[in-house]
Amino acid sequence: MQTIFEKSVTGRSACQIQKPMSEETELKEFRLTLDLPELSELDIVRHYTALSKRAFGVDDGFYPLGSCTMKYNPKINELACNLEGFTQSHPLDETENMQGTLEVIYSTQEYLKEVTGFTGLTLEPTAGAHGELTALMMIKAYHLDRNDTKRKKILIPDSAHGTNPASAAMCGFECIEIPSDKDGYVDLAKLSELVNDETAGLMLTIPNTVGLFDKNILEISKILHEKGALLYMDGANLNAILGIVKPAEMGVDLMHINLHKTFSTPHGGGGPGGGFVGCVKDLEAYLPAQRVVKDGDNFKLDSNFPKSIGRVRAFFSNFGVIVRAYTYMLSLGKEGTQRIGRYATLNANYIRVKLSQYYNLPHKVNCMHEVVFNDEVQAQYGVSTMDIAKRLLDFKYHPPTIYFPLIVHGALMIEPTETESKQTMDEFIDVMIQIAHEAKASPQMLHDAPHTTVVKRVDAVKAARNPVIVCNMCCS
Amino acid sequence: MKNYNIQDALFYTKEHEWVKIDGSHATVGVSDYAQDLLTDVVFVELPNVGKEVKQFGQACVVESVKSVSDVYSPVSGKVTEINKDLESAPELINNDPYGKGWIYKLEGVNESEKSNLMDATKYKEFIAGLAH
Numbered sequence: 001m002q003t004i005f006e007k008s009v010t011g012r013s014a015c016q017i018q019k020p021m022s023e024e025t026e027l028k029e030f031r032l033t034l035d036l037p038e039l040s041e042l043d044i045v046r047h048y049t050a051l052s053k054r055a056f057g058v059d060d061g062f063y064p065l066g067s068c069t070m071k072y073n074p075k076i077n078e079l080a081c082n083l084e085g086f087t088q089s090h091p092l093d094e095t096e097n098m099q100g101t102l103e104v105i106y107s108t109q110e111y112l113k114e115v116t117g118f119t120g121l122t123l124e125p126t127a128g129a130h131g132e133l134t135a136l137m138m139i140k141a142y143h144l145d146r147n148d149t150k151r152k153k154i155l156i157p158d159s160a161h162g163t164n165p166a167s168a169a170m171c172g173f174e175c176i177e178i179p180s181d182k183d184g185y186v187d188l189a190k191l192s193e194l195v196n197d198e199t200a201g202l203m204l205t206i207p208n209t210v211g212l213f214d215k216n217i218l219e220i221s222k223i224l225h226e227k228g229a230l231l232y233m234d235g236a237n238l239n240a241i242l243g244i245v246k247p248a249e250m251g252v253d254l255m256h257i258n259l260h261k262t263f264s265t266p267h268g269g270g271g272p273g274g275g276f277v278g279c280v281k282d283l284e285a286y287l288p289a290q291r292v293v294k295d296g297d298n299f300k301l302d303s304n305f306p307k308s309i310g311r312v313r314a315f316f317s318n319f320g321v322i323v324r325a326y327t328y329m330l331s332l333g334k335e336g337t338q339r340i341g342r343y344a345t346l347n348a349n350y351i352r353v354k355l356s357q358y359y360n361l362p363h364k365v366n367c368m369h370e371v372v373f374n375d376e377v378q379a380q381y382g383v384s385t386m387d388i389a390k391r392l393l394d395f396k397y398h399p400p401t402i403y404f405p406l407i408v409h410g411a412l413m414i415e416p417t418e419t420e421s422k423q424t425m426d427e428f429i430d431v432m433i434q435i436a437h438e439a440k441a442s443p444q445m446l447h448d449a450p451h452t453t454v455v456k457r458v459d460a461v462k463a464a465r466n467p468v469i470v471c472n473m474c475c476s
Numbered sequence: 477m478k479n480y481n482i483q484d485a486l487f488y489t490k491e492h493e494w495v496k497i498d499g500s501h502a503t504v505g506v507s508d509y510a511q512d513l514l515t516d517v518v519f520v521e522l523p524n525v526g527k528e529v530k531q532f533g534q535a536c537v538v539e540s541v542k543s544v545s546d547v548y549s550p551v552s553g554k555v556t557e558i559n560k561d562l563e564s565a566p567e568l569i570n571n572d573p574y575g576k577g578w579i580y581k582l583e584g585v586n587e588s589e590k591s592n593l594m595d596a597t598k599y600k601e602f603i604a605g606l607a608h
């Protein structure tokens with residue numbers, strides 16, 4: 001397929017600007033210096049329509065990308081956030097003119113406090129890692145405020161998302177890795193050994209990235225708190241326990257919540273997202289500065305928090321994301337919310353059991369919302385996780401997350417989410433079984449997969465070793 | 477379990493680096509096991525010549541298609557030479573981890589630090605014991 005630059009024909013344009021002759025000439029000359037593609041409106045429409053047909057999203061098919069919670073995003077969310085009262089609201093307007101907008105922000109905040117058990121919450125961070133950084137800044141501010149200046153170390157399990165050590169390093173902490181025990185949980189003995197008066201906190205993903213709920217969580221929070229360290233929960237996997245467990249009651253001091261995962265707001269392509277941070281009473285003072293507070297029947301903005309870490313985002317964060325998440329919360333209600341985690345867990349375990357005869361399970365226990373297999377069985381035929389993932393493309397499935405978590409060699413991490421039907425999962429399971437048979441019978445066919453896609457197997461190694469970053473059209 | 481090439485004359489770390497100690501000089505690289513685990517290496521961020529490294533301290537970075545990993549120095553010393561060939565041919569680490577895939581050389585090495593490392597026999601036992 002040609003790029004839009006390659007389709008360009010000199011002199012062609014999609015519109016005529018009605019301006020006096022002199023200005024039009026100037027504009028035309030200016031435009032020519034910009035190296036923009038020249039196409040008719042029809043050319044442009046066809047180009048992007050063709051591209052959109054080659055894209056793949058949850059609305060196209062099953063998307064079991066582990067750790068990403070690619071659940072269906074109900075269309076009623078779009079309806080709500082496109083209401084004129086929201087689309088026409090301006091962040092610099094007088095607060096009395098945007099009471100509805102502020103009410104949605106306030107109510108979303110209160111709802112999230114209720115389901116997490118936290119007393120304080122900020123809606124400013126706009127991505128998971130942004131939430132991590134915000135929380136770490138709060139942890140830092142908390143310790144420094146108590147003149148506890150020695151706490152420069154953050155503990156991170158070896159199964160953690162890569163963003164955890166990145167955020168901690170960004171915030172000036174030294175990262176210390178904690179090994180997992182053979183069952184995939186935090187090694188308690190090692191944790192006790194590592195926590196001391198230099199530990200600022202532990203960043204823990206619950207359930208963890210192997211899809212397991214750490215049964216020792218109360219013990220973990222106790223070990224930390226006894227030594228004055230804080231427990232931060234990476235909420236990437238909150239979907240599995242939403243409405244069932246309140247993180248604050250497990251001893252978690254602060255956590256981030258990915259609205260674009262758990263609360264059905266769109267994600268992919270880098271956003272927009274929501275990585276809101278909740279915290280316990282002792283940390284409230286350090287939350288980002290601008291907060292929406294209730295004053296009688298009205299809502300107002302309050303920035304008078306002297307110990308706050310300051311603002312981490314302009315205006316009202318990704319407001320459209322807040323409206324979508326709020327709509328989702330109201331659509332589900334309390335009972336609906338409690339079904340999310342149960343169905344997500346049931347679906348992952350259904351796939352786990354159905355595929356366990358065909359693929360190796362490194363941790364042979366019940367999982368939560370996602371299940372991690374690996375390629376140990378297929379490796380004896382020379383077939384890798386990459387081959388399996390590429391072959392899935394031939395069957396119009398988005399492949400699962402692969403080679404993560406790093407502690408599982410050749411990991412294949414499947415997260416079906418609660419929004420998929422048994423029929424969809426059965427079809428996927430049949431395909432996975434077929435691929436397991438193919439691995440034995442015709443490994444070469446899997447090495448060459450995908451066979452039916454527009455772009456065949458790309459040479460990722462060559463691309464990384466010899467990246468061509470100069471475009472032939474305009475940079476030559 | 478694959479058959480890994482573990483060379484007898486070298487010493488190894490738990491993080492899978494190897495070191496060849498020659499009096500107060502040493503050469504450092506990553507083991508065959510490490511290169512297999514990393515998969516295709518696509519970039520090596522070499523240390524600067526003159527850099528002082530500590531035993532088990534971070535020395536440089538190796539990047540594969542799969543991950544970015546720190547290389548920890550098996551012994552302390554001062555970097556005297558780096559393998560510039562890795563800049564244009566990082567695959568040398570995969571193809572020849574103990575030969576052309578060496579990463580850096582050190583001087584001022586204290587041979588007694590060997591006692592904190594594994595010899596080939598111990599290292600073979602160590603990787604055999606790792607969950608795979």
